[in-house]
Amino acid sequence: MKTLRIDCHTHIGVDPAFYLSGNFPYACDYRALLAEARRNGIDRIMVFPFVSYFGLESLGMQPPSTPENDFSVPYAFENRRHLRELYDLGADISETALPLVIVDPARKPQEQVEVLRALKERYPIRGMKIQATMIESPIRALLEEGQCLVDLAAEWNVPLLIHSSIVAHDVWSQAGDILDVAEARPEVRFCLAHSCRFDRPSLERLGTMANTWFDCSAHCIHCDCAVDGAFTVALPDRRLAADYRRPDEVMKVLYDLLPDRMMWGSDAPFYSYVEEKTGKTLKYLSTYEREVEALGLLSEKEQTAILHDNTLRFLGTEVT
Secondary structure (H helix, E strand, O other): OOOOOEEEEEEEEEOHHHHHHOOEOOEEOHHHHHHHHHHOOOOEEEEEEOOOOOHHHHHOOOOOOOHHHOOOOOOHHHHHHHHHHHHOOOOOOHHHEEEEEEOOOOOOHHHHHHHHHHHHOOOOOOEEEEOHHHHOOOHHHHHOOOHHHHHHHHHHOOOEEEOOEOOOOOOOOEHHHHHHHHHHOOOOOEEEOHHHHHEHHHHHHHOOOOOEEEEOOOHHHHHHHHHHOOOOOOOOOOEOOOOOOOHHHHHHHHHHHOOOOEEOOOOEOOOOEEEEEOOEEEEEOOOHHHHHHOOOOOOHHHHHHHHHHHHHHHHOOOOO
C-alpha cells in the first residue's frame, strides 16, 4: 500500500484585510489547493482558514442576519464556512482533508469553545491553528484566559499548530513563549510553524520536550530571507548553520537535527508573500513545486518521516 504524503500546513478562505491593503495572497479555495497538491504528489492536506476574522464587516458590508453569522465571536463565521466548504460543498473530496480550526488565544476564548463544541457535533476537527501575530493576540494568553482552548484540545486529544516568530518587536507569537506554553501543558501536542525561523536555540529546546514538533512551511522564502539578511529569520549568531542559498541542503540540516520532530508543509498559498507597507513593497515569491523540490536531498525513508510518520504522531490518529 502506498504511504500517503501529507501537507501539514495550508490555508483556504479569504483574507479581506490582505485584499484591502494590497497584500498577497488573499484567497484560496480547497478544490484549487487540492489540485495543486495532487500535481505535486501530495495526497492529504491539513488545512485551516485564512488569518483575519473581520469578515464582510471590514468591507463595509452587512452580513446576512442569521445565528450562524454572528461575527461577535472570533473565527465563528470563518470556521463554520471552512468546515462547510470541506464537508457540505466538497463532499466528493472531503476524504483528502484534515481540517484544523483557527482560534484567537485571548479574545472571548470561552465563547470560542462553545462555538467549537457545536461544530464538533457536525464535522471532524483534527486540531487547532493559531496565528497570533497578524491579529495581535498574545500566545501567552493560553496560560491564562485562553487556557480553556488548550483544555479543549486536551479533551479532544487534538494538537495545536502555532505560527512562530523570533522578531523582537513581535510580542504576540515568540517561539520561546510557545515553548513555555507547551512546557506547561505536557499532555497536549504543539507544533511551532516555520522551523522556528531557523533559530537554533529554539529548535534545540523543542527537541528536549516530548510534546513539541515543528513544520518547515514556506521553507524556500524563509531561506531567501536568510540570504537577504532579513530580520524575519534568526540572525547569524543564532541561526542554524547551513547554506541558505540551497533550500534542499537546509531541509537536510533541519532533518538531521530533529528527525522525529519535523513535519513538511507548504504553507499554501503563503509559500509566497507580498506586503505593501509604508510605501515599500516586501516581495518573496515561490511555488508549491519549489517547496516539494526542496525535499530532494532526503532519502525516501526520511521523506516518509516528515510527510507521514511524524505528522501522524502529531495528529494522534491514523489517516487513510
